[in-house]
Amino acid sequence: MTEKDADLSALMAVGLGSGKDRHRGLLFGCDSGAFGCAGADGVREGTFTVRDRTDTDQGRSGGRTPVRDKVVTTAHGRHGELIYGAMKFSLGGSLKLAFRPWVEGLENIPAEGPAILASNHLSFSDSFFLPAVLDRKVTFIAKAEYFTTPGVKGKLTAAFFKGVGQLPVDRSGARGAGEAAIKAGIEVIEGGGLFGIYPEGTRSPDGRLYRGKPGGLARVALATGAPVIPVAMIDTEKIQPPGKVVPKLMRPGIRIGKPLDFTRYQGMEGDRFILRSVTDEVMYEIMKLSGQEYVDIYATAAKRQIADAEKAAKEAVKAEIAAREESGA
Secondary structure: OOOHHHHHHHHHHHHHHOOOOOOOOOOOOOOOOOOEEOOOOOEEEEEEEEEEEEOOOHHHHHOOOOOOEEEEEEEEHHHHHHHHHHHHHHHHHHHHHHHHOOOOOHHHHOOOOOEEEEOOOOOOOOOHHHOOOOOOOOOOOOHHHHHHHHHHHHHHHHHHHHHHEEEEOOOHHHHHHHHHHHHHHHHHHHOOOOEEEHHHHOOOOOOOOOOOOOHHHHHHHHHOOOEEEEEEEEEEHHHHOOOOOOOOOOEEEEEEEEEEOOOOHHHOOOHHHHHHHHHHHHHHHHHHHOOOEEEEEOOOHHHHHHHHHHHHHHHHHHHHHHHHHHHHH
């Protein structure tokens, strides 16, 4: 499976995350109560309170960001409900029946209101299993290309992603992409939703836990005051290792930790040392939940090292073969 296919399949999975009976991992039903079902805008119907930044943020005043409570009222769309229901029926039941994922700590997911879910990343299937066991919708960001591809297929793809409430982010240019992702995360949180993020930035190349990137996770947390909930995916990389087409039927696991409160750093998202400290604290909690070995480098750097080592090994084999052929001649 290519990275593009993996991204697409993972993003399709997020529609699994809403339901009636909260915190029980049920995959069907739609709550018609105060908060209703998640709609096409990815936000539940109802009224709730979130932390709102004022105009005197750190970027303009140099001081600590004052915050105020903001009451947000939202409505859900019928189109979004139909998509969620269809995905629950087609994918949710199959996942539960075939793989029987075990879950610990569902009580740590709030029944309503905003939160950031920060998870390790072992496999493309992480984005299937995590939303599948939650009764609330988890919103991830999607590449802008999914919304702008021309042709009939492109229009259908764009309609699907819009329908499930995914947020398009233009990833052209590293800094621009990062800022867009942060803005998207803040919008989800200010709308009272659950924002899912993988702090490592990419899948682990060898099952170990790598250093978290301080940009997205910490900045969204400090800008909004939303709690960060550490999540550990267990054994998902064993279901479909690289190169394997048919997935292995086994029980993956998910451990959900207690919410982390970083409001003591509210408004300090411009301080890189604070961003690093917040990210490291979250990664430490993920490490405790997952039991993974921690490696203090970025996963992207580890992938480059692995690729360079494999390339060097292949070149060494070629050189050895050439030398043998030359000596035999």
